[in-house]
Amino acid sequence: MAKIIVVTSGKGGVGKTTTSASIATGLAKRGKKTVVIDFDVGLRNLDLIMNCERRVVYDFVNVINGEATLTQALIKDKHVDNLYILAASQTRDKDALTKEGVEGILNKLAETYDFIICDSPAGIEHGAQMALHFADEAIVVTNPEVSSVRDSDRILGILQSKSRRAELGMDPVGEHLLLTRYNPERVLKGEMLAVEDVKEILAIKLLGVIPDSQSVLNASNQGVPVILDENSDAGQAYSDAVDRLLGEDKEHRFLDIQKKGFFKRMFGG
Amino acid sequence: MSFFDYFKTKKQNTASIAKERLQIIVAHERTTRNQPDYLPQLQQELLDVIRKYVSIREEDIQVQLDKNGNCSVLELNVTLPE
Ligand SMILES: Nc1ncnc2c1ncn2[C@@H]1O[C@H](COP(=O)(O)OP(=O)(O)OP(=O)(O)O)[C@@H](O)[C@H]1O
Ligand SMILES: [Mg+2]
Numbered sequence: 001m002a003k004i005i006v007v008t009s010g011k012g013g014v015g016k017t018t019t020s021a022s023i024a025t026g027l028a029k030r031g032k033k034t035v036v037i038d039f040d041v042g043l044r045n046l047d048l049i050m051n052c053e054r055r056v057v058y059d060f061v062n063v064i065n066g067e068a069t070l071t072q073a074l075i076k077d078k079h080v081d082n083l084y085i086l087a088a089s090q091t092r093d094k095d096a097l098t099k100e101g102v103e104g105i106l107n108k109l110a111e112t113y114d115f116i117i118c119d120s121p122a123g124i125e126h127g128a129q130m131a132l133h134f135a136d137e138a139i140v141v142t143n144p145e146v147s148s149v150r151d152s153d154r155i156l157g158i159l160q161s162k163s164r165r166a167e168l169g170m171d172p173v174g175e176h177l178l179l180t181r182y183n184p185e186r187v188l189k190g191e192m193l194a195v196e197d198v199k200e201i202l203a204i205k206l207l208g209v210i211p212d213s214q215s216v217l218n219a220s221n222q223g224v225p226v227i228l229d230e231n232s233d234a235g236q237a238y239s240d241a242v243d244r245l246l247g248e249d250k251e252h253r254f255l256d257i258q259k260k261g262f263f264k265r266m267f268g269g
Numbered sequence: 270m271s272f273f274d275y276f277k278t279k280k281q282n283t284a285s286i287a288k289e290r291l292q293i294i295v296a297h298e299r300t301t302r303n304q305p306d307y308l309p310q311l312q313q314e315l316l317d318v319i320r321k322y323v324s325i326r327e328e329d330i331q332v333q334l335d336k337n338g339n340c341s342v343l344e345l346n347v348t349l350p351e
Contacts, residue, residue, distance in 0.1 A: 146287050153295045157302045190282035197288045201295055 002110035005117050005245075006135035008159075010151025012122030014143045015180040018216055019238075020119035021049045022227035023139065026242030028083035029227075032114040035074065038088035039131035040121040041096055047087045050077060051223025061089035064101035070108055079228060084113075097130045106134050124154055134164050137174040137245075139207060143181045144193040149201055152177075156202065176207035178241060183212045184257045195255060208241030210234050211254045233258075304334055315345065323349055 007020045017040075024036035037060060038046035047053040052075050058068035063086075070086075077083035086105075089096060109116050120131035132138060138159050142152040159173045160166055166173070179195055186192040195209055215232030219225060227242070229235040233254050240250045312332040319325060331346040 146291055149291050150294060150298075153298065157299070161303060187284065190284045193284050193287055193291075197284070201288070201291050 002113050003115050003137060004106060004110070004135050005115060005137045005139060006120055006132040007117060007139045007141060008120040008128060008132050008155050009122065009141040009148070010124055010128070010155040011143075011148045014141050014148050015210070015216075016122075016141050017045050017049055017119055018220065018226065019139065019141050019178060019180065019210075020046060020117050021225040022235075022238040023242055023245070024083060024115070024117045025050075025077070025080055025225040026227045026239055027115050027117075027245075028077070028080045030242065030246065031082065033082050033112065034115045034117065035084045035086060035109055035113045036117040036119060037086040038119050039097070039127055040088045040119065041094060041127055042088075042090060042092055043121065044088040044090055046085065046119050047075075048223060049220055050079075050085055050225060052078070052085055052087075053223075056087040059087045059089040060105070061091055061096045063105055064096065064098065070105065079224065094126060097127065099130065099133065102130050103134060124151075124158060128155075129158065129162060132159060132163055132173075135159070135173050136165070137176065139176045139178050139245075140202070140204065141178050141180055142198060142202070144179060144183075144187070144195070144198055146193075149193070149198055152202055156204065175204040176245070177202055177204045178207045178210065180210040181212040182209050182254070184255060188257060195252075206252070207244055208237055209252055209255055210237045210241075300333060308332055308334065319347060325350065 005023075007016045007023065009016050020036055024034050028034040036046065038044055039060075040046070041061065047056050055075050058073035060073070062068040063070055063073045074084040074086055077085060106116060118131045118135065121127040132155070140152050140155060142148050156175060159175065163173050165171065177199065179198055182195065183192055187194045195206070199206055211233045213232060213234040215229055215234045216226050219229055226232060226235050227238040230239070237254050240253060243250050312330060315332065316325070316327065316330050319330065325347065329348040333344045335342045335344060
C-alpha cells in the first residue's frame with residue numbers, strides 16, 4: 001500500500017519545496033519507489049530544485065485533463081533511482097486541480113509507488129486543500145517564528161476536519177512537525193523560539209529540526225536536493241528525518257551551537 | 270556591544286514574548302475553529318436583544334459551542350457594565 005505524505009505549512013516560503021525534494025530523494029535512496037508531485041499550480045518550483053526543469057513536457061494538469069498519460073508526464077530523477085517527479089502546471093487557472101482528478105491520479109500512482117510526496121502550495125485555499133486532502137501523513141513545515149507557528153496550527157485544524165480521512169471518519173492523518181531554518185545561537189540569546197516551545201504549542205510529534213544553513217542555498221543553486229550533500233548539517237538533518245519517517249528512533253542533532261560557535265560567541269562579534 | 274548591553278538584550282528575551290502570544294492566539298483559534306457558520310449571526314442578534322435593555326460593547330458578548338460526546342452546550346458569556 002502506498003503512503004501519501006503531504007508537505008504543508010500554511011505560511012509561504014518556510015521550506016516546503018526544499019523539504020519535499022529532500023524527503024523524496026531520501027526515501028528513494030533507501031530503496032522506496034517514490035514519486036513527488038508539485039501541487040503549486042502556476043508557480044512550479046520543484047522542477048528547479050530537482051534540476052529537471054528542462055525535461056518538463058507534460059504536467060499534472062495535462063494528466064488530469066487527459067492530454068497526456070501519467071507515463072508521459074512522470075520525469076525520472078537523474079540523481080537517484082526509484083524517484084519520479086510530476087511537475088506542476090503553469091496554467092493560471094487555480095481550479096484546474098479537481099478533487100476527482102487528483103484522486104484518480106493518486107489511485108493510479110498508488111498501484112506502483114511506495115511513497116507519494118505532495119508538495120503543497122502556500123496558503124489554506126483550494127490548492128493547499130487539494131494537496132492535503134488524500135494524505136495519510138502530513139509533514140508540517142514550520143519556522144521558529146510566530147506567524148509560521150500560527151499558520152501551522154491552522155493547517156492542523158484543516159487536516160483534522162477537511163481531509164479525506166477526517167471526512168470518512170477514518171484514523172486521523174499522521175502529523176509530523178518539521179522545524180526548519182533553526183538557529184540555536186539565536187535561541188540561546190532569547191531571540192528565537194526554541195524547539196521545545198514550538199513542540200509545546202503545536203503539540204505534535206517532532207520529525208526533525210533542520211538548521212538554518214547556507215548549504216540549502218548552495219544546493220538549490222545547483223539543483224541538487226540538499227540531502228545529497230552528505231557533509232552538510234541540513235543534509236544530515238534531513239537524512240535523520242527520513243529515517244524517523246521510516247520508523248527509526250534517532251536522536252535529534254543540531255539543536256545546540258556547534259563547538260566553534262562557542263568561541264565565536266566569547267571572543268568574536 | 271558593551272558588556273552591560275549584552276545582559277540588557279538577554280533580559281528582553283523576545284522569544285518568550287512570542288511564545289506567550291502564540292499560546293493565547295492558538296488557544297483562542299482552536300476553540301473557535303469548528304464552530305458552525307451561524308454562530309457570528311447568532312452572536313450579533315443576541316447582542317441586539319441585550320442592547321435593548323443594557324448598553325454593552327461588541328466585545329462584551331461571547332458565544333461558543335462546545336461538543337461533549339453526543340451533547341452540545343451553547344455557552345453565552347455577557348459582561349455587564351459596572
Ligand atoms: N534550512 C534552511 N536554511 C536556509 N535556507 C532555507 C532553509 N530551508 C529553506 N530555505 C530557503 O528558503 C527559501 C524558501 O524555501 P522553499 O522554496 O523550500 O519554501 P516553500 O515553503 O516551498 O515556499 P512556497 O510557499 O513559496 O512554496 C528558499 O530560498 C530556500 O533556499
Ligand atoms: Mg514551494
